[in-house]
Amino acid sequence: MPYIQLNENLPGITGLLDYRLDTALPIRQLTHILLRGESSLTEGERELIATVVSHGNNCTFCTAAHTAAANAYLPDPSLAEQVKSDITTAAVSEKMKALLTIAKTVGKSGRLVTPEMIQTAREQGATDRELHDTVLIAALFSLYNRYVDGLATVTPDEPAFYDRLGSILQKKGYLPSEDRYAGLVQ
Known part of the structure; x- marks a missing residue:
């Protein structure tokens, strides 16, 4: 049961974003820029x-959603x-393995990223x-994970x-819209 009163039809971060629309907008905008905006990394790679x-x-909601x-x-x-x-044996490029290793490390602490990882x-x-x-992206999702689980x-x-x-x-990205979650709850 959530620690604060949330819309019961909007689980995970969706309920939190609905709870504070003023903070939700910049969160959504930044997420959309990073995960759907211009990048040499594909949308799928950024979702990885x-x-x-x-x-x-260990954020169950965010892990399953992404x-x-x-x-x-x-x-x-x-x-x-x-x-x-296991990132090291996954069927992704060596560049992606290196980036995912950095991301996983940032999830624990940015100070754990080493010059060798960057190299x-x-x-x-x-x-x-x-x-x-x-x-x-890794820092932002660490925030989201703590936001979702902390409440x-x-x-x-x-x-x-x-x-x-x-x-x-995939279809709508992360920006707000009137019908954003129309198909979510069934």
């Missing part, structure tokens, strides 16, 4: 970053499961922009819920 960080932070969003973008839906299980990512072709965005938001058990949410995130 969110997935790995949320999984490392796994579903990654699956909506990626040609192989097992990739999200692979990176959650490895650069050697695999990561640009300064990709390094910047990876760290910012004990509702976390649905049904995989179908997350499939619907992943589809909404």
Whole structure:
């Protein structure tokens, strides 16, 4: 049961964003820029970053939501499961492995990122922009994970819920709209 009064039909961060629309807008805008805006990383790769960080932070809602969003973008839906299980053996590029390793590390503490991690990512072709965005996405999702779990938001058990949410995130992105969650609750 959530620690504050939230719309019971909007679980996880969706209820929190609905609770404070004034804080929700900049949160949504930043998330949309980072996960759907212009980038040399694909939307699926950026969703994998969110997935790995949320999984490392043991945030069930965010892990399931961003796994579903990654699956909506990626040609192989097992990739999200692979990176959650073991980044080093996942069927992603070496550059992506290096970036995901950095992201997972930032999820614990930014101070744990080493020059060697950065150098490895650069050697695999990561640009300064990709390094910047990876760290910012990881930091942002660490905030979201603590926000969702710190207020004990509702976390649905049904995989179908997350499939619907992943589809909404793929089709509508992260910006607010009147009908944003029309297909979420069934």
